[in-house]
Amino acid sequence: MDGDGTAHMWRFAQCFGDKGEVDDITEADIISTVEFDHTGNYLATGDKGGRVVLFERNEMKRGCEYRFYTEFQSHEPEFDYLKSLEIEEKINRIKWCKRQNYAHFLLSTNDKTIKLWKVFEKNLKVVASNNHHDEHQQPLPTPIDTSALRLPRMLNQDKIVAAVPRKIYQNAHAYHINSISINSDGETYISADDLRVNLWNLNISDQSFSQCLDLFRMFLHLTIPRHVDIKPVNMEELTEVITAAEFHPINCNHFMYSSSKGTIKLADMRESALCDRHAKQFEEEEDPTNRSFFSEIISSISDVKFSRDGRYILSRDYLSLKIWDVNMESRPLRTIPIHDHLRGKLCDLYENDCIFDKFECTWSGDGSQVMTGSYHNYFRLYDVHGTTPEITLQADKSAFKAKKIGAAPGKGVGKANGLKKDALAAAEQIDFNKKILHGSWHPRENTIAIAATNNLFLFSSV
Template sequence: MDTDASGSGGWRFAQCFGDKGEVEDITEADIISTVEFDSTGNYLATGDKGGRVVLFERNEMKKGCEYKFYTEFQSHEPEFDYLKSLEIEEKINKIKWCKRQNAAHFLLSTNDKTIKLWKVFERSLRVVSESNLLDGQRPIAPPTHSTQLKLPRMQQQDNIVAAVPRKVYSNAHAYHIHSISVNSDQETYISADDLRVNLWNLNISDQSFNIVDIKPANMEELTEVITAAQFHPTQCNVFMYSSSKSNIKLADMRDSALCDRHAKMFEEEEDPSNRSFFSEIISSISDVEFSHDGRYILSRDYLSLKIWDINMESKPVKTIPIHDHLRGKLCDLYENDCIFDKFECIWGGDDKHILTGSYHNYFRIYDVDTLNDVVLQADKSAFKAKKMGGPMPGNKMGMKNGRPGSLRETMALDTLDFNKKILHASWHPRENTIAIAATNNLFLYSAA
């Protein structure tokens, strides 16, 4: 992957949506909190902290992989739980597309408490173009003969994109929902919070089945929480969930109604010599994802990526350090709460590459076989360079694999901005195009 002289691995900046100017005061509501391609890659959805969902569609008029605005709608509003005296944010935590079965699109979006199934479809807007009442601005005299009678005619004026909530799945989670995953049968999905995983039928909004419950009888005995959950891509009875105790449990719904007894558990024993005050926090898994063939599991903790073979539970087949340069700064990161940041991890559409984010708007793409990596930066300078026809920033001197001056070296410097971070990304299912959420901007990158 990292074979070209520029060190960008053939990746180039393609597009940016959002405010392209240097904005110091970014509105909290505009910060993108999730991004997701649909199963065809022709549509892309983003959700933000203001509860809005924005959809983009592929621009067929352009040769490359380019997108244009499709529609935007308000998915969630801020609420107040009077029983618990708790504000419920409108922030969209996750969006998942359902496979398209007709002309309409269906997608699930969730905030901390409520999941909604949205139907997005195109509708033609028709207006009355001819009648007996008005001729432009002037009233018409009543017709004196039947031949003068004008029947009202409808004329198509415009096509609009409408978004309608078809189902609202609420009141099933006592804690904040952090994961939703649609099953391969396209009939059911799971939603997960810190202590429970619920199974839903897409067509039934008032009933769900609790399939994992790790809540102890006495909350003072609580030692771990669920951090992410996902269905297997092809086997509709298998799902996994990760924990803050650095393990991933694979569960089979055919085994029992309550899947507290896992079928497999993937866990690596910690080296006692590396233990520190921060060990438990940095080993907590923030995201897990099955490869598209279902054979491997990718997991991300604070400092590393791990690839697990589904047939080998004792240790990962590969461990990739992401933030080794931050080991000495864990105290500072703990004080500014950055140590609790939840970075996502993504498989490429071909299962040969993986992607995850870092600070200062850096993100890294790895070749699974060779572990060669490409470091890119979702930064305003990327589209400035594109306008001027120059190379991507930071890749100017023909550097490769960490030679002086490269982005990889810059990434390890003290001057990192920890407020800029790539937490959310999505990979096109059929080609090398990636969507990166960088604060209030959506960046698109493509590779040949």
């Protein structure tokens, strides 16, 4: 433990994106998702322009440093003529499939369509020699016998990284897709929208298992069709929507989904084909004395994550992080306040729509810490057991400038607890247009990737 009481000292490591003084940011440049792969050697980002950018670990450098790998256009804007609805190209989620050969496979989704991409390195070859002659050279003599023939030879000229869509999964969601999660069996995945969770087989793109239960026998040799559908017969009776979903990291038959009512439901696919009956429900009863007009909005869960061993659940609502034990449904093990200093400004946040911001959360690779974002480009790290103080960092361009000129660690570089808490609590000084919604933690090391508008920041502990 360091002298200031923190277990780790974090520092700014890298920044990808615009580092200039003047911002010329278009809506399409804003990063909308960040995801490390299972090894941590590769990192993917998706943006509102439908692009996916991949980074690879730079083995030539010491420490955890990354370099550009490839970029491709994953989604294009579309128009649903039946519903007169524009479908944005924005990438909502990216999930890496576990690597099994020389190629990478990853899923990316916008509001309606999921794509499985294959990314691989390809050698470009050219003919090095043959029996033809160049126009500036003397013609080659006619070979007298076959021994004088020169066989064409191919040489590698260059190596490129190619990305091709292998499968396209579409026409299964009536509402916007908010989550995708790959099963531990490596063969199936789920996708969730406001009212439905669909189960897919990675090898079958023209039908999800929940679209038609009559196909049960047809797909029985692959997997049993399961899904969740909370759409009421009368839409006026709708009281909640699905906000996030994730497969259990070990048990391939379990997955969870969260709702706008602040509940988390654990479904067991062995019980029935239609998983409308949850196996467990995690919910904390609200104190009636604290109830207000904003109670339901701020209790809506924006993200849920299983710990690596599947024993604990991390959830994020607008004002707090909660850590749940899978074996205890009545209340969380720990509730961590994030935006307590904003409780008095909920009316203003409602007026400017910030109260509907969906912050993500994530576990560290060893499960000892959790991380989530906040406003003014702050993001915070917490010890799961609460034995060490929280660490507040800022993803800001001044971090890049400070490192470039050799400045001492401070506010811009992201020194642990370098920001005064009373400054954080001064809500009137907070820029609500700067927000850390998306981040990912390296699976094996203390390295964090943070999306801040159109910039990708990497922080590491030392």
